[in-house]
Amino acid sequence: MNRTSSTVVVLCAILLLTAPDFCWSTEVDNIKSEQLFVRRIVPLMREKCLGCHGADREMIEGNLDLTSLSATLKGGDSESPGLKPGEPDASPIYLAALRTHEEWSAMPPKEAEQLSEQQLSWLREWISSGASWPDDAKQAEIAEANSKAWSVEDGIPIASSGGLSEDWTNRRYDPESLWAYQPLSVPEELAEYDPSVAVIDRFISAKAPQGLFFAPRADRPTLLRRATFDLIGLPPTPAEIREFVDDRTDDDTAFKKVIDRLLASPHYGERMAQHWLDVTRYADSSGLANDYERGNAWRYRDYVIRAFNEDKPYDQFVREQIAGDELAPDNPEMLVAVGFLRMGPWELTGMEVAKVARQRFLDDVTNNVGEVFLGHSLQCARCHDHKFDPVPTRDYYSIQAVFATTQLTERKAAFLPSENCEGFEERKYLEQRRVEYEQNLVELDEAMLANAQLWYKEQNRSPDQWNEVVNRLKNSPGEGVFNKARNEMKRQGLSEDEYPPKLVGFTPQQFGLERVSRKGVERLSWEFDRYQPYALSVYNGKTLEMNSVKSPLRMPKDPMKSGELEETCILVGGDPFSLGAPVEPGYLSVLADQVDVQIPQTVSGRRTAFAEWITDPENPLTSRVIVNRIWQWHFGRGLAGNPNNFGSTGKRPTHPGLLDWLATALIKDGYSIKQLHRRIMLSDAYRRSSTHPLPNEIQELDPLGTSYAVFTPRRxxxxxxxxxxxxxxxxxxxxxxxxxxRPEINQEVALQPRQVMGTFAAAWTPNPLPEQRNRRSIYALKLRGLSDPMMDVFNSPSPDFSCERRDASTVTPQAFSLFNGQNTHSRALAMAARVLKNSKDDVAAITLCFQQVYGRDPSASETSSCLNHFDQLQKMITGNKPNTRQIPL
Incomplete structure (x- = not known):
């Protein structure tokens, strides 16, 4: 065989051996081309092309039909094929889409609809790969086979009421970010469990990293202390610790008794209410420029405490706070319950446009309902469609329309037998202050009338007309005679230089006294409501025209007689003066396929229907949100890391199956919060020790601490x-x-009057009696404009914003507050006196202190250290004369 023949043989052999690879490669390319066509080109042509080139067979522009490969290859009026497979630079549909070719008109015609760079690259790649165009059956087969993988990569569409743009309406979402909108779902293999095994622990074990061991259970004293602080916010007594430790029943039975005892305690409601009031932003004042006191806000606080103590079903608890006045308008407790809608900062001053103030209330209540009950910050959709979640602006204003007829009022509501009405004798003190203020104003009015005569004399003008007006108004009711006379002169058409000016002839001292007295009378009108049978509440009706609100609002006799019946419109850019399309009352449309409730457009009944939508068992948000909050109140963090944000920017649940199981269990248990506590606290996860026998293993296998292998202690x-x-x-x-x-607070802060609009509010005045001051902290007057420094330094949240989770910081001022604060000093003296009275010597006193404060005996080294410290203090103070305490003034 010659050289040439040999070469040919070798070449043929190579071709034969590699032929399958060439065929396989061609087949793979064809599959990729078909997948690209189904995944990218079909939706692209449907969106950009078929409206003019195939959707309507009778109206095909330029006779170019793009509904099939054969029709596209045939072309249109240009008599050129619409595309040339493998040659994008010679394909008219690609060149037209580029919008830069001289021969082919730019397509689509509207510049706003032009293809993006990404879409152009898809079109070019498809044509380059041969322009595969499978038939409809093959397209359906390809779409079904790849739907899951494609949805992860490209996202999935979500039906809603529609965005402000088509792009937003048609956008796609990462399926995993939509977990909160999915129906409650529990894996069957975990839902069915042996009754002897806690289902919570089955979920946690299933998610634990391989090789990770759980810590053992905490000892009984530690567990009791944990449970007692969790459920009533107080430490256990030595007697309670001994009772639990000495209980000879098994651990489960003994701990169940502890839980039941704590849940039955009236202090349970106080502890849970503190959590809830953090979320709802409870405060006893309005905040903003005037920070007026809300004299009867305390009734809402006590309603929350009673609701938790009574184990009011959570769905009922929600309905009452949103629509209690509609559900039972004659029930005082229901009028108090809707105080929830009034918790945000709000005021209307003469310096603000009433429409703006009204819109601020509507925005506030819309977002608050979203965060508290639905785990959604709806304000992100106020000015534009939500950037991350399927919440269009239309939904935001539809929810706002629910509250469009809701008006603010302090509404008559008789005190309930269950309400504590002690301490009302304080009103006498306020009455005395009001008499003093009013007497000051009378004397200052007389001074101004006398100064007016001097003014006329200085101006060489006759006071006859002024005197006639003054004499006529002397016995008329209302504000001072001087101001009434000025108003009358103005009404008669006189210019301001023809009658005495305001505060005529006043000295600086008189000017200040007038301002303090006038504002004092104004502010006292808010404080007096504290002792009146009124509720911080709402009613349904027309929106009244008001220039300012300087005293508590009262409900009109006929809520529909005057004012404006508001129509809710989308506000362009959130501007109350830029009205867009009108909307009807509604809810989150992303859940419309799961919960369908008709919300009426009538003046009354909107909030009731909306509350029914929120509390419908099929609404997956409501139950998930509350069980996540309860879990966080026990473990320091929720299963989902952002209790107020279940959207795509919030942290996703670490144990989604467990979250859904708890939510389902809550519904099946009749929305009993106490039963939810029992389920959580009886789990091994809750009863674990806070120390692990292999700490390095925990750090390596569970660095984020989401396995619940140990119990994380909290501050x-x-x-x-x-x-x-x-x-x-x-x-x-x-x-x-x-x-x-009004407990004692830092004196430097207490003695500084709050500066409010145009004047000063009274300085902080502690209650005169210890039993009045030394009540639980939840009952302390909470003013937005004056916070307790000790509460602040230990991370008590501001009531201006919903607190989903308290911060836990370690900062130097905390040490200063404890060691230098008068509050701690006073408590230490009182405890020392109590301990010394019940102990025979120093060692016994130290032991008793440890038992009461820490719930355990001191170690030998701790006892020794305390004795040495005590001895050093004794030597230091011996012979030193104590300094007299100076109060800063």
């Missing part, structure tokens, strides 16, 4: 810390409910 809250000190010193007044108390 005491500011309120728990103060209340515990009062309890241990024997000073705590455990009485439930009632008007706010």
């Amino acid at each position: 005491l809250t500011a309120e728990e810390l103060r209340d515990a000190m009062l309890l241990l010193s024997g000073e705590l007044n455990p009485k439930l409910g009632g008007i706010p108390c």
